[in-house]
Amino acid sequence: MSQRPATSAKLWIADLHLGHSVMWFVLGLAPSAVAVVDEAGPAKWASLAVLAVLAGGHAVVRLFPGNPVLRPERYLWVLAAGLGAMGWLPGGGAALFIVSLPQFWIFTATARAAIVLSGAAAAATVVGSSVRSADVLTGNGAFTLIGYATGVLVGMLVHRLMEDAEARALRLSEELEDTRQRLAEAHRREGATAERERLAREIHDTLAQGFASIIVLAEAARAGVRTEPERAAQQLLSIERTARENFAEARVLVGSAPQSGLTPGSVAATLRRTLDRFTQDTGLTVEAELPEIACDQQTRIALLRCTQESLANVRKHAGATTVGVVLAGLPDAVELEITDDGRGFVVDDSRGFGLDGMRKRMAELGGALTVTSSLGDGTRVLATIPHGNNGQVRHDG
Structure with missing residues (x-):
């Protein structure tokens, strides 16, 4: 030039x-x-x-x-x-x-x-x-x-x-x-900033959530170790399992493991395992409709992270008794709806890193995240991701 x-x-x-x-x-x-x-x-x-x-x-x-x-x-x-x-x-x-x-x-x-x-x-x-x-x-x-x-x-x-x-x-x-050098430096800084944001989002959605779960389970196990030993043992088992998952996610983040912290399976099976763990750890009722829908790995990860963040918010803030999860395959997109009957909140007043992270994750895939809530009326989270080149909807019954 x-x-x-x-x-x-x-x-x-x-x-x-x-x-x-x-x-x-x-x-x-x-x-x-x-x-x-x-x-x-x-x-x-x-x-x-x-x-x-x-x-x-x-x-x-x-x-x-x-x-x-x-x-x-x-x-x-x-x-x-x-x-x-x-x-x-x-x-x-x-x-x-x-x-x-x-x-x-x-x-x-x-x-x-x-x-x-x-x-x-x-x-x-x-x-x-x-x-x-x-x-x-x-x-x-x-x-x-x-x-x-x-x-x-x-x-x-x-x-x-x-x-x-x-x-x-x-x-x-x-x-x-x-000008070329300054532009290259600006691109480098922009790339570094984007990478830091990505790592922060991944840490929040995986390690931070896992550690938060470990803390809650450890407090519950300590409180019930004398009165409910079987329940405490089950909670300790959940702590061990969560810690192992966090270790695997940490290896992915530092690049010493393949870039997929997910176990093999369909998105429905992945979400079902997450919901089962949530029910086991919290005792809350989960009503799920999870048809078999084929989608690419990026969509699968995004739907899982959205589910994990939503469930973590339910556990920490909602005070809910029932959670509903509906996965749907549309002609041009995949939708995931997560609802709860908790205390709700004012969406415009929310400044949490989790919701912003979910919105950015959806936007990277050309999708959108809609959060609807009001005080006393529970919360509805709707994630929509358009089909990628490899993503095709398949209903197996």
């Missing part, structure tokens, strides 16, 4: 140079060659020979810029000598010099070199013209000097403009590179 302005400038300059080469051959060499066609004697052939040498040198420099024999500086000295010779021979003079002037700026690296070499060419042309006419300063000579002075002024102006253009292109390249 950072090289585009400089590259565009170089391409424009290359096109400009090619255009001058064509113009030099058409307006410089060709008219000089045509001018000596009707000449007779050695002067004619000498002029054509000089023009041929200049044409060949120019072609070599243009086609083979890295040629070690005829480097641009050497070619320009040859050009200066050739212009001087053409000033003396027929067919040359100030016109050929004027058309050739841009080459001294094109093929030199500095303005000083261009001024010196074009000055040498102007002097050679003036001397050649003076020798041919036997006058110290002919019309051609005067025109050559005027053209040289004008060429220096125009060349310095163009040289300055090119330097400014290159400086602007360099600044633009640096700004683009800086």
